[in-house]
Amino acid sequence: MRLNERQSAEIEELRQAQPTATRRPVAPALEEILFQALPVLDHGFVRVVDYMGDDAAVVQAARVSYGKGTRKVSDDRGLIRYLMRHRHTSPFEMCEIKLHVKLPIFIARQWIRHRTAAVNEYSARYSVLDDELYLPEPEGVAAQAVNNRQGRGGALDPDAAEAVRQAIRDSGEAAFRCYHELLNADAEGQPLDPERSGVARELARVVLPLSTYTQWYWKTDLHNLLHFVALRLDPHAQAEIRAYAQVIAEIVQRWVPITFEAFTDYRLNAMELSGPALAILRRMLGGEKVTVEDSGLSPREWRELMDALAV
Amino acid sequence: MRLNERQSAEIEELRQAQPTATRRPVAPALEEILFQALPVLDHGFVRVVDYMGDDAAVVQAARVSYGKGTRKVSDDRGLIRYLMRHRHTSPFEMCEIKLHVKLPIFIARQWIRHRTAAVNEYSARYSVLDDELYLPEPEGVAAQAVNNRQGRGGALDPDAAEAVRQAIRDSGEAAFRCYHELLNADAEGQPLDPERSGVARELARVVLPLSTYTQWYWKTDLHNLLHFVALRLDPHAQAEIRAYAQVIAEIVQRWVPITFEAFTDYRLNAMELSGPALAILRRMLGGEKVTVEDSGLSPREWRELMDALAV
């Protein structure tokens, strides 16, 4: 269950509250979805809890302005694209966003590697975790990739995939039963056996699987958020974290559309050509027919280059 | 000149603009002074350009809430004080503020040592700096301290202080004349000698003194801001940076008054007692008369302890 009734009601109350007046920059398209739980995976979500700044704030900081600091829209767009192209990162650090994220623990462990962020996680030492586990969709159940030691290969056939899902579900449910036995408490917190005392929460939780959902408040700046999106939208990232990065990319697009466009052109769709690759390219543009053998590149780099150039 | 006419007009325009509606938390006392240049030293200022969060946002993050996350005011105050007392820092990282600061370069060099912040500084490679120098007030002109190798001792007598001010002023004006000679440009940017070309701005500026004013956008979170205030309000900090810390402390008080109260009690007015000092204190509370000789402390530590205990 993504949200229980009480949680939905609390969010709804905030969304229905009378807006307040502010002189700070406001991003209207982001205000629209403020506080909403945008669904990710089977039980997860991303909610924008607060934000600071907008596209104009990037421009304003780059110009160290007294007032708005912005000029014509085309000038501002040009400056933002210039900053992105030349990797001037500090003006993009001047916008900030705070998200509430619900996510499986194995994804949380990848996410937390992004160190330039503030985090408050729901504490399983202090509170009892809900019985919620991530279960992949049938089409996400894939074999180990053969040519990529850390990725997934083709999807399993439907019956095999369903058997995998059943095994993950059974294993998780058994773990949660054990968790409640250890706590000596049911899902509502009532003692299972009034005669005995439960084990400390910080200890009982060690039996829970990595697919258990946790949640946190996570706050970072726009520059580091874009870095997160670029790394986690990459095809080499695990599918489950890509799903979160996809939703965050849509949030960024609402928040700072001009920055997002520049990011798409100069990061997402960009490619870094190494010195040796550039040399080959110059030869090709000069009309020479270059082969992998006389390229000086490893076969793998050659293939990556040819794929990128679609030749 | 703290602000020129154009700068004042730009700020005023922002302050007079129609407020916008937002569902985000608003700190009313901070909105009041938003964008205003709060004066510091002779030409400097601190302006709040934007902020995110308030006291309730600290509570909300600590509770990883779906809605407001706050309860009774007394509960929230209690939680904030608990977090501050036990140095739970992450909830205080969940509020963010962006300041525009005008400050002398020798202070900027101390300030920048706080690394967990985003900075966009006015570029003296790209632009010509205004002829503005910091000149200490007569009562701030002090002799070298004798018992503190890095501090100031007593103020000089008025005549000597005025002579010092005159020397600083003359030296600075000579430097700025040289700067303009090198640039071959007057304060309005007109060539002094149309026959020759000026030197690159990035090179000409090397003659400017450390008292020259610069300015930057500086953004940090509440936790790191409080750390800045605690270190820079300290009596060992240089008077000129203390003046900035004082103004920032007042900003924090407007922004998050409950947090500021807790910070005052548990940081500003607190004292750390070492293990050996605690042992002495226990002896004293047990009625023993302890002297520096049988304390085991160095004379310096003993004096600091006695001062703090006012005994």
Place this chain on the structure above:
Amino acid sequence: MRLNERQSAEIEELRQAQPTATRRPVAPALEEILFQALPVLDHGFVRVVDYMGDDAAVVQAARVSYGKGTRKVSDDRGLIRYLMRHRHTSPFEMCEIKLHVKLPIFIARQWIRHRTAAVNEYSARYSVLDDELYLPEPEGVAAQAVNNRQGRGGALDPDAAEAVRQAIRDSGEAAFRCYHELLNADAEGQPLDPERSGVARELARVVLPLSTYTQWYWKTDLHNLLHFVALRLDPHAQAEIRAYAQVIAEIVQRWVPITFEAFTDYRLNAMELSGPALAILRRMLGGEKVTVEDSGLSPREWRELMDALAV
């Protein structure tokens, strides 16, 4: 199994190798245990892989020295204690250490919250994890604390403790059986059923419990390491991470004994007195009998203060 044969042999080979000559500072007591797996918990360890600097390096950096920068041992000790007492942190950042740590995932999740560090973790996307689970010692199996929502209370009676251990063991073994079923591979990597393909490693691992051991290379500076030790040796920290902090404290003592002594006096055994607590102390030292009622402190803070003063 803490180390398998191959791992022990690799470590031994490094330890037996001929030392190399260097002009860099060397910490002899740390060299003695270099590369050794210092045991923690049932299967974990901490190994010092490399380090940079020693006590003298702290002094040298504080003095921005051309040569050794050290003087008499008593002077150096005095300076280190001064730096620690006045929280001058940057000289302690000038020493660095790199550890190889094997630890259960639920501890890794607490550890990683220390952001100022470099981490390379063993990848469960890329490799198959060993069947190793943390199982608490019988005396570590404790009930939930009643007066501390996030801690442990008294130990369970031996029979109950053994039952808990059995439940954790059974649950973990079942999870690992499921893991191998999903991978379609036994612990040696041989297919269980040659007819079917296994699931991708990144997916199969989601059934593993939080008690599973992982390992990483972790590198940080002395200042941040001491902060880690101070927080994680605290009685409020979970017992399992305290066990790691204890071993690291012993490593620090070997590495920088003077710094460790100062840290013990001014951090580990120190106590921060709030402004209100200081005021009470002054009244008590003046001979007044102060009670919780007229102290102005909350009952909880009063109790903490009285405990610390042992009155």
Place this chain on the structure above:
Amino acid sequence: MRLNERQSAEIEELRQAQPTATRRPVAPALEEILFQALPVLDHGFVRVVDYMGDDAAVVQAARVSYGKGTRKVSDDRGLIRYLMRHRHTSPFEMCEIKLHVKLPIFIARQWIRHRTAAVNEYSARYSVLDDELYLPEPEGVAAQAVNNRQGRGGALDPDAAEAVRQAIRDSGEAAFRCYHELLNADAEGQPLDPERSGVARELARVVLPLSTYTQWYWKTDLHNLLHFVALRLDPHAQAEIRAYAQVIAEIVQRWVPITFEAFTDYRLNAMELSGPALAILRRMLGGEKVTVEDSGLSPREWRELMDALAV
């Protein structure tokens, strides 16, 4: 004067001292120049004070090894190149270096913007600064660039350049005379006028120019050091900081030659092609004649692309 006699003697003493035995990795080519002041600009230098790790340490961390973790040299080189190409940064964070740098203040202000580093700077509050100013070489005295608002254009003619140098020298010397007047102390610290007391050092220094030399201990990891080198070797960086980056690049090459080679190929000599630029390239490789008008790029981006492709 780059080094005075006492400083040279202190360095020499360290260099002549008997090496100590260590089991840690040693980088022989770096040991050769350890402690030496490598000259930069007229009075500056970079000295390697300590380091941790080598090329093999990158490999060892990436593999989370028990022993050396390295295999055949060609395998290790392949892995390092793979890590660099795919921007896997954490293994490069596992090596650390500590430098002692003497540099003009205007360069120190650019340098300090790299936040992921530890710094201990010589304190002008605590000590009196030496009378040392940066004076550009005649060929470095250039006009303001016309097409690049933050750079230098062509060099001035020799006479004009010499006049500029004289103006900078005179201005600096006047500032230092004022500094000593304020301190009431000559360069040896003797009072100029025994009848009056000098001004506090922290105040007197405000008259010093930005060309004054300062010095610091600066410690960072290999990943952040490479980032520094990439940004500061860039043709858009100010010539004076490029001089430091050049020396540091040579240090890196001695320290971790395989990493440096990969860095050269995949960073220094690499070029990032935006999505739109890639599309154009594909058209050109397909035989189409593309012009700036139908490229969709701005004239500036088009020119940058054509320059990089040398067509």
